Amino acid sequence: MPCSSPERELLTFWLAGSLDAGEAERVARHVAMCDSCRSDAANGRTGASSSKDYERCT
Numbered sequence: 023m024p025c026s027s028p029e030r031e032l033l034t035f036w037l038a039g040s041l042d043a044g045e046a047e048r049v050a051r052h053v054a055m056c057d058s059c060r061s062d063a064a065n066g067r068t069g070a071s072s073s074k075d076y077e078r079c080t
């Protein structure tokens with residue numbers, strides 16, 4: 023079942039680490055209880071095609 027919560031919109035930014043602490047916590051809590059978002063976060067897939075611009079620094 024697709025997730026249409028506002029937190030999902032923030033998932034891309036959460037994965038990129040560009041949220042402030044309050045938003046990051048909010049998304050983290052949502053992901054913890056939302057199978058759909060947790061799965062997408064685990065796959066690094068958020069439905070946004072702009073993620074190509076994000077270069078991961080490890």
Ligand SMILES: [Zn+2]
Pocket residue numbers: 025026027029030052056057058059060
């Ligand atoms: Zn969700």
